[in-house]
Amino acid sequence: MRILVVTVVHHPEDARILHRQIATLREHGHQVLYAAPFAARRAVPRPDVEGLDLPRAVGRDRRAALRAARTLLADRGPEVDVVLLHDPELLLALPGTLRRWRRAGRAPVTVWDVHEDTSAALAMKRWVPALLRPPLRAAVRTAERLAERHVRLLLAEDAYQERFRGTHPVVPNLPVVPRAHPAPPGPDRAVYLGHLSRARGALDLIETARLLAPEVRVEAVGAADPDVRDALTAADREGVLRWHGYQSNDRALALLSGALAGLSLLHDQPNYRHSRPTKVVEYMAHGVPVVTTPNPLAADLVERHRCGLVVPYEDPAAAAMAVRRLRTDADLRLGSAERGRDAALAELDWAARGADFVDRLERWVKESADTVAV
Known part of the structure; x- marks a missing residue:
């Protein structure tokens, strides 16, 4: 498969995105295009992925990042089999993009990786005015339900299921447990x-x-x-x-x-x-x-x-x-x-669960291809 992985919020070296999901996709022979705020974070793409630079979304003004992400999704989406989104903000870029993909006759499987309780996280953002937090939380819940109708969801926690009407696969946020025995804990x-x-x-x-x-x-x-x-x-x-x-x-x-x-x-x-x-x-x-x-x-x-x-x-x-x-x-x-x-x-070892993540994406791509063929 060709997979376009997109974030405008996370660091390009994010452990879940790069060191678990992308690393496992590459281990299984898949090609990855990774769009992230490389320049803003002073990071360099790894040599085994195609790096695509995006602005970083931070604080109240996220418009530049979303505009750039929308353009990238519209242009590069038809080239890939899967688009894997890692930020709830990116859902705002999808409505027009999905229509463009359908008109082009090449719509990739679109997946939102749900990392957190988005509406609860908003209440903790100091840049969000207190008066706006309740209506924003309600808007986020509505957006999540709309997203559920148009994209596939992967959840990082079982508890996130209650936010959605359907049941969605869980890809837990687990580390890779080192095989070498670690040094014993010292005293200081x-x-x-x-x-x-x-x-x-x-x-x-x-x-x-x-x-x-x-x-x-x-x-x-x-x-x-x-x-x-x-x-x-x-x-x-x-x-x-x-x-x-x-x-x-x-x-x-x-x-x-x-x-x-x-x-x-x-x-x-x-x-x-x-x-x-x-x-x-x-x-x-x-x-x-x-x-x-x-x-x-x-x-x-x-x-x-x-x-x-x-x-x-x-x-x-x-x-x-x-x-x-x-x-x-x-x-x-x-x-x-x-x-x-x-x-x-x-x-709690990603090594035992990473193959499930790849298998899930592969099955969704196959299901999509079978639907188109029918």
Whole structure:
């Protein structure tokens, strides 16, 4: 197949898009065209895909990105078998595009990969005025139902099914579990991996690091929202924590090796209640004990597999105490690491699910071809 993968929101090195889905498509012999904000993110396309640059959609003004995406979809869509969309914004580019494809007599299978609870996520965007959030949430729900009638859906979580009338395949957001046994967790370094924002606990992370210093060094790996960058920069400058900024997936995961704990300090937000934090599974996969707030799916993993500790929301003192407990109790630390890795290998490995993702796209293309032939 030829697959056009499109995002105007995500980093071109996004783990789910590039390192899981595109990598697996290439492993199965398919050709990938990847449209993403390469220049805006100072990224370079990988040599085994055709990179197509798009503007980045950020903040309130997303019109330039959507116009460019609409033009690209109209021009390149008829060349491919599948168009795989990764942002809800891109649904706005589809109505006229679908008509152009039909007139051209070459309409690809169009798939929306649903990464999050879009309407709940809108309520967390600081650039969305509070008065507009309720009508926007209602509009998003309407758009999702319309999308369900015109495109295929892949869901990143089982819980997202309740937002739609039909039943749709789930492609969980799982990491690739390394086959080499990881280094055992050491006693002096805790790591946070992922995007940094207030709702994701960035300010709690800084305070936790302050409470742990100097015995335990906290390292944060990921890009940050504008309203927490100054605090992170100041904490890094003062030696409270080490903020690495955005790192490629390979470099970010390498920093997990030998960590005492992996931190996930999400706040209690609707968008997080139905989503399993990928960072938690990545910590497990790399043999790192987990310290997490009681986000339901994260807490279930940690408690069921006994691979870490659960702490209250917005409580840096409790998070610091949990890290210290792992530091002083070697049996708990090493046992949590081993149990988490075993669970990730058995239940949470993209290597075991990636073929299902490719098979689903292949079946949809075949069904579409059979329908046209009839």
